[in-house]
Amino acid sequence: MPELRWGPLRRRWVIVAPERGKRPSDFRAQSPSPTAADECPFCPGNEHLTPPEIARTPGPAGWAVRVVPNKFPALADYPELELGKKGPFRRATGLGAHEVIIDSPDHSRDLDRLPLEQVERVVDMYIARLGALRSAGRFQYVQLFKNHGKGGGASLAHPHTQIIATPVLPPEAQGRLSAARRHFAAHGRCLICQLVEEELAAGERVVEEGGHFLILSPYDARFPFELLVLPRAHSHRFVELSGEGRTSFARALQGALSRLSSLLGDVPYNFVLHTAPCGGDWPGIEDWYHWHLEIIPRLTQLAGFEWGTGMFINPMSPEAAAEHLRTAV
Ligand SMILES: [Zn+2]
Numbered sequence: 001m002p003e004l005r006w007g008p009l010r011r012r013w014v015i016v017a018p019e020r021g022k023r024p025s026d027f028r029a030q031s032p033s034p035t036a037a038d039e040c041p042f043c044p045g046n047e048h049l050t051p052p053e054i055a056r057t058p059g060p061a062g063w064a065v066r067v068v069p070n071k072f073p074a075l076a077d078y079p080e081l082e083l084g085k086k087g088p089f090r091r092a093t094g095l096g097a098h099e100v101i102i103d104s105p106d107h108s109r110d111l112d113r114l115p116l117e118q119v120e121r122v123v124d125m126y127i128a129r130l131g132a133l134r135s136a137g138r139f140q141y142v143q144l145f146k147n148h149g150k151g152g153g154a155s156l157a158h159p160h161t162q163i164i165a166t167p168v169l170p171p172e173a174q175g176r177l178s179a180a181r182r183h184f185a186a187h188g189r190c191l192i193c194q195l196v197e198e199e200l201a202a203g204e205r206v207v208e209e210g211g212h213f214l215i216l217s218p219y220d221a222r223f224p225f226e227l228l229v230l231p232r233a234h235s236h237r238f239v240e241l242s243g244e245g246r247t248s249f250a251r252a253l254q255g256a257l258s259r260l261s262s263l264l265g266d267v268p269y270n271f272v273l274h275t276a277p278c279g280g281d282w283p284g285i286e287d288w289y290h291w292h293l294e295i296i297p298r299l300t301q302l303a304g305f306e307w308g309t310g311m312f313i314n315p316m317s318p319e320a321a322a323e324h325l326r327t328a329v
């Protein structure tokens with residue numbers, strides 16, 4: 001069963017989940033082996049190959065979007081969170097949830113090529129599942145992410161998105177919360193609201209300026225063609241997106257992904273959502289935190305320097321990346 005471990009050298013939690021890969025052969029370099037549709041557990045007709053369904057959006061194939069538990073969860077449904085300490089080490093039960101959202105019955109079309117109405121259904125399901133896991137009251141954070149392609153960490157080709165709920169606040173969320181809170185304390189306004197204004201004024205990193213969302217290549221991009229999707233109106237929680245905002249977000253997400261695929265082809269990527277945590281005490285968070293989404297094409301490898309220093313070497317300026325992406329539709 002999974003557990004969380006914390007060590008004094010890095011002061012960060014790590015999830016140890018041995019069920020996800022037990023044998024050394026599981027870690028050997030493998031050539032990509034795309035699953036055929038007839039043996040794909042996410043294809044219609046193969047529903048019996050997944051663990052029991054959590055939710056579905058009805059559709060002509062029986063379903064349009066389907067949510068199932070991850071067969072090899074990184075965190076599990078323990079009855080309660082137990083914390084332990086031994087010498088310099090801390091541990092916690094690997095309490096959490098790990099869900100897979102199957103984006104559509106279509107085995108080969110990712111969000112960039114699905115009809116917009118289907119992307120909207122997927123976004124609705126993101127909101128429904130994030131809302132349900134938030135209100136479970138057992139987790140500190142709920143992380144939504146997508147792994148696309150082998151190089152993006154996807155083990156199944158059929159397009160899907162994942163959610164992992166964690167019993168501790170992950171370091172990345174902690175860092176972003178601290179930065180936003182510090183900025184608000186110093187300047188009396190939300191960091192991302194200010195960023196939206198400044199990036200629009202500068203213009204050179206803006207890829208797409210929609211009515212509700214801004215797509216840009218961040219000033220300090222770590223990777224070529226890294227993108228940020230920022231809501232133009234202030235909101236600390238993704239789950240509060242409603243009606244027209246959902247449609248606009250579906251359009252912005254699809255737009256960003258299709259710009260990447262029309263410029264670069266079917267490249268591996270990850271996207272990750274950054275939204276307010278569900279646990280902890282964050283006074284005034286609705287004023288100073290602003291949710292956002294990051295898209296990271298996986299075109300370069302993290303190498304020795306990055307691992308050693310935590311600093312990234314980006315071989316492409318974000319201004320040049322934005323210029324290329326502006327013309328790619
Ligand atoms: Zn499939």
Ligand SMILES: [Zn+2]
Nearest residue numbers: 190193234290
């Ligand atoms: Zn804001």
